[in-house]
Amino acid sequence: xxxxxxxxxxxxxxxxxxxxxxxxxxxxxxxxxxxxxxxxxxxxxxxxxxxxxxxxxxxxxxxxxxxxxxxxxxxxxxxxxxxxxxxxxxxxxxxxxxxxxxxxxxxxxxxxxxxxxxxxxxxxxxxxxxxxxxxxxxxxxxxxxxxxxxxxxxxxxxxxxxxxxxxxxxxxxxxxxxxxxxxxxxxxxxxxxxxxxxxxxxxxxxxxxxxxxxxxxxxxxxxxxxxxxxxxxxxxxxxxxxxxxxxxxxxxxxxxxxxxxxxxxxxxxxxxxxxxxxxxxxxxxxxxxxxxxxxxxxxxxxxxxxxxxxxxxxxxxxxxxxxxxxxxxxxxxxxxxxxxxxxxxxxxxxxxxxxxx
Amino acid sequence: xxxxxxxxxxxxxxxxxxxxxxxxxxxxxxxxxxxxxxxxxxxxxxxxxxxxxxxxxxxxxxxxxxxxxxxxxxxxxxxxxxxxxxxxxxxxxxxxxxxxxxxxxxxxxxxxxxxxxxxxxxxxxxxxxxxxxxxxxxxxxxxxxxxxxxxxxxxxxxxxxxxxxxxxxxxxxxxxxxxxxxxxxxxxxxxxxxxxxxxxxxxxxxxxxx
Numbered sequence: 001x002x003x004x005x006x007x008x009x010x011x012x013x014x015x016x017x018x019x020x021x022x023x024x025x026x027x028x029x030x031x032x033x034x035x036x037x038x039x040x041x042x043x044x045x046x047x048x049x050x051x052x053x054x055x056x057x058x059x060x061x062x063x064x065x066x067x068x069x070x071x072x073x074x075x076x077x078x079x080x081x082x083x084x085x086x087x088x089x090x091x092x093x094x095x096x097x098x099x100x101x102x103x104x105x106x107x108x109x110x111x112x113x114x115x116x117x118x119x120x121x122x123x124x125x126x127x128x129x130x131x132x133x134x135x136x137x138x139x140x141x142x143x144x145x146x147x148x149x150x151x152x153x154x155x156x157x158x159x160x161x162x163x164x165x166x167x168x169x170x171x172x173x174x175x176x177x178x179x180x181x182x183x184x185x186x187x188x189x190x191x192x193x194x195x196x197x198x199x200x201x202x203x204x205x206x207x208x209x210x211x212x213x214x215x216x217x218x219x220x221x222x223x224x225x226x227x228x229x230x231x232x233x234x235x236x237x238x239x240x241x242x243x244x245x246x247x248x249x250x251x252x253x254x255x256x257x258x259x260x261x262x263x264x265x266x267x268x269x270x271x272x273x274x275x276x277x278x279x280x281x282x283x284x285x286x287x288x289x290x291x292x293x294x295x296x297x298x299x300x301x302x303x304x305x306x307x308x309x310x311x312x313x314x315x316x317x318x319x320x321x322x323x324x325x326x327x328x329x330x331x332x333x334x335x336x337x338x339x340x341x342x343x344x345x346x347x348x349x350x351x352x353x354x355x356x357x
Numbered sequence: 358x359x360x361x362x363x364x365x366x367x368x369x370x371x372x373x374x375x376x377x378x379x380x381x382x383x384x385x386x387x388x389x390x391x392x393x394x395x396x397x398x399x400x401x402x403x404x405x406x407x408x409x410x411x412x413x414x415x416x417x418x419x420x421x422x423x424x425x426x427x428x429x430x431x432x433x434x435x436x437x438x439x440x441x442x443x444x445x446x447x448x449x450x451x452x453x454x455x456x457x458x459x460x461x462x463x464x465x466x467x468x469x470x471x472x473x474x475x476x477x478x479x480x481x482x483x484x485x486x487x488x489x490x491x492x493x494x495x496x497x498x499x500x501x502x503x504x505x506x507x508x509x510x511x512x513x514x515x516x517x518x519x520x521x522x523x524x525x526x527x528x529x530x531x532x533x534x535x536x537x538x539x540x541x542x543x544x545x546x547x548x549x550x551x552x553x554x555x556x557x558x559x560x561x562x563x564x565x566x567x
Contacts, residue, residue: 217438249460253486253519288482288521292489301520347520 022058044077047084053077075099090132097129123155187215203247210249211240231264232257235291235300238272242287246279249286256293258354266332267300267352273324274302274348282306282346297354303347308340325350359474360385362401364394364420365409365436370459374407377463382470391415395423403431404474408453410437410444418451425452434473436466442487450550455479477539478546485518488549507545514541 023041027034044051057073060066075096082092104122130151191212198204214236232254239250258264271289278287284306292299314321321338325348329336334352359382363371366389375384385401388394391414398406398420406424408417421433433453437444445456454473457466458481469479480488492507507515510531517527524542528535 213438251458251460251482251521253482253521255486255489255519286521290482290486290516290520292516292519303521 019055020059022055026058044081048080050077050081050084053080071103090135094129094131094133094135097125097132099129101126101129123152127152127155183219187212187219206249207243207247211244214240230257230259231268231293231298232291234260234265234268235271235289238268239275239287239289242272242275242279246276248279248284250275250289251286252289252291254291256291258293258298263332263334263352264298266328267298267334267350270325270328270332270336270350271300271302271348273328274350277321277348278302278304278306278346281309284345293354295354298352300350301347302350303345305345308342308344308346310342311338311340358383359405359470360401360403361470362394362398362403362406363387364389364406364412364417366390366411366413367409374466378467378470381467389413391419391423394420398424398428398431402428405470406431406433407436407470408433408448410435410448416444417448417453421448421451421453432473432476434469434479436461442490445484445487446491446549449484449546452550454546456484457481458483472539476543478542480515480518480542480545482519482521485515488545489515489519491549507548511541511545511548514538515545518542 023037024034027037030037041051041055044054053073054077057070057077060073061070078099079092079096082095083089101122101124104119104125191208194208195205198208232252235254236252239252242248243250260268275287275289278284282304284304286305288301288303290301290303292301311321325338326336329350329352332352334350336351337349338346339349340346361378361382361384363374363384363386365371365374368389371387371389375387378384382405385403386397388397389412391412394406394408394412406420408420410417412420417433417435417437424431425433433448435445435448435453435456436459437448437456438459449456454476455469455478457469457479461469461481472479489512492512513531514527517530522530524535524538527533528538531538
């Protein structure tokens with residue numbers, strides 16, 4: 001229950017009283033001259049006796065001793081004042097009901113917050129008051145009807161809608177958390193389990209950890225998780241696969257990126273084959289990949305620091321380089337150049353003219 | 358012996374670096390946050406600060422900003438797992454002399470620390486890629502004429518770094534001396550720090566980084 005504010009008002013003592021000491025007391029509370037207060041009360045009394053009613057109200061109130069009689073008397077005073085000002089009695093009745101409704105809310109307490117609601121008595125009072133008031137100040141009936149309905153709905157449903165909205169936000173938060181949990185479970189926890197199981201296999205553990213690192217990072221820094229949509233993403237995916245399959249480290253650096261299309265997919269496949277070759281045959285533990293997009297071409301370099309090989313010594317029936325790399329690039333409209341010599345590592349340079357430029 | 362301060366919020370990682378680098382350099386102090394790092398660097402006055410890009414109470418940038426003015430002799434080498442180009446470019450622009458990823462081998466890290474202490478710039482392949490990206494042809498507009506562009510040679514050197522070659526290999530491939538390669542890299546670093554903020558902002562915007 002809300003505490004009704006109490007005015008620090010007391011009737012004045014014997015030395016400054018004409019009738020009951022109300023005007024004198026009010027004057028000293030407000031810090032004005034008592035004569036001025038008496039003049040105001042006299043003028044208000046001309047307005048349908050409002051001054052007299054107010055005087056009685058303050059007498060009854062007397063420092064908060066008799067609140068309810070005072071409230072009723074003040075309401076009567078306000079009503080007679082409004083009547084005197086020319087409002088129709090119906091309108092005054094309407095205003096009175098609204099004020100009464102607010103009074104009920106003040107006394108009973110009400111809240112628009114979650115789980116709170118307004119006292120039904122207050123809603124009914126204010127609603128009737130509003131309809132009555134509108135009916136008497138000349139608003140058309142076509143406005144009152146819908147207005148009353150909307151007002152009712154707002155007052156009755158307001159707290160409920162508010163609560164629903166809060167629940168909705170809460171649900172979104174929970175769903176996000178669930179998604180994060182699922183993702184962590186599918187990726188990080190699985191990886192940790194794998195690491196535990198293969199704790200004695202250092203190569204395997206580091207490959208698995210590295211793949212997880214890439215995946216997590218791509219998810220966190222977000223560029224097209226899942227199916228790659230750009231060239232750099234597709235290369236990163238290919239690099240991850242090769243790391244996993246062959247237990248090598250693949251470092252990818254890139255300058256520029258392009259949305260993936262058919263010929264770029266061929267470029268990625270060729271690069272993947274070059275990585276696989278490096279992982280299988282070079283004995284190098286790290287493979288560097290560099291992607292560069294320029295105004296007129298796209299280039300991918302796949303390089304290792306391994307044992308290298310002599311192209312001439314490769315048997316003609318080994319089709320890996322010739323078919324999967326060179327042939328594929330040629331069909332896509334690009335070129336492949338393999339630079340290698342025994343003992344000095346291998347670099348495969350894949351170039352593709354940039355489409356539409 | 359080169360005196361190094363280690364700033365990283367992961368105790369385990371610091372221990373690892375201490376173990377790997379302990380023989381090659383003197384670890385003069387360790388800090389896990391910006392608040393710890395700043396007074397420590399002031400007190401110890403090391404040759405090189407190995408600096409994580411991400412710290413709980415701010416970034417490596419904050420450490421550099423707080424100390425670089427009063428301790429011009431201290432060199433900063435950024436060491437990060439971050440893939441985000443704006444982190445890397447940001448810390449370099451703040452004044453770091455190099456950037457290497459945490460996947461670097463300990464020999465290479467020791468080499469990088471020595472290099473930075475001697476005043477050279479150290480770029481990892483990934484950083485070279487970012488820098489080439491930042492200065493990319495066609496990413497500029499006409500009214501940025503005052504912006505210092507990379508020379509063809511600098512671009513070439515960066516491209517070689519991005520392809521994973523070491524300074525010595527690059528020198529051999531481009532028929533330069535190692536010193537010249539280092540000079541080119543240092544000059545790229547200076548241009549990167551000077552290049553207009555607007556240029557980098559737009560670049561970052563184009564890549565949807567900001």
